Amino acid sequence: MTSSPPIWLTTHAREQLEAELTELLAAETAGDPETADTQDRLAARHQRTARIAHIRNLLSNAVFGEDPPDDGIAEPGMVLTVRYDGTDDTETFLLGSRDAEHADLEVYSPDSPLGAALTGARRGDQRRYQVPNGTEIAVTLLDAVPYGHTVTTA
Incomplete structure (x- = not known):
């Protein structure tokens, strides 16, 4: 394996x-x-x-159980906020494994088209990715913070 x-x-x-x-x-x-x-x-x-x-x-x-560094760079374990360019639409999600639930956050895998496009991006960076129908979508990374900074555990 x-x-x-x-x-x-x-x-x-x-x-x-x-x-x-x-x-x-x-x-x-x-x-x-x-x-x-x-x-x-x-x-x-x-x-x-x-x-x-x-x-x-x-x-x-x-x-x-370990947060990535709070350096504003998109990587697994970070909660990302993006704006879909050309619209006012924003989305906040966790970049991580979709194999398990993560509170009330939507989760995108780093291997997904959006996750792969954003991995390594810094705040303000624009990235493009392709959806299954072939359309290319542009997004701007607005924020990237460690998961532990956004969710408090009981």
Whole structure:
């Protein structure tokens, strides 16, 4: 298995993924009470095995509980505010893993078209990205702050 680049996760997101992994492993060891394997059971087992491998890989490559530096540069773990150029529309979202929930923030992966375009941008930088229908969209990074500065944990 090839290793993935590090992905940023909140502590809460890590806990969610660990809980899901525990459930999947319990289901894997419990097995099916019936001995006959149907196509549906085989497919479900294959999906479960793939998800277990994905979560293990994600957790082994995760950086969690650490905020990136508060330097205004867009990178995983930062909450970004962008303006869609040519409009007054702004959006605030977390640049991080979409595999787990992060409070009430929308999450964009650094591998998504928008996330990839913004990674490395500084406040005021304009970047362009392409949406699936081929349209190119321009956005300006208005702000980039560490996730821990925007969300208080109980």
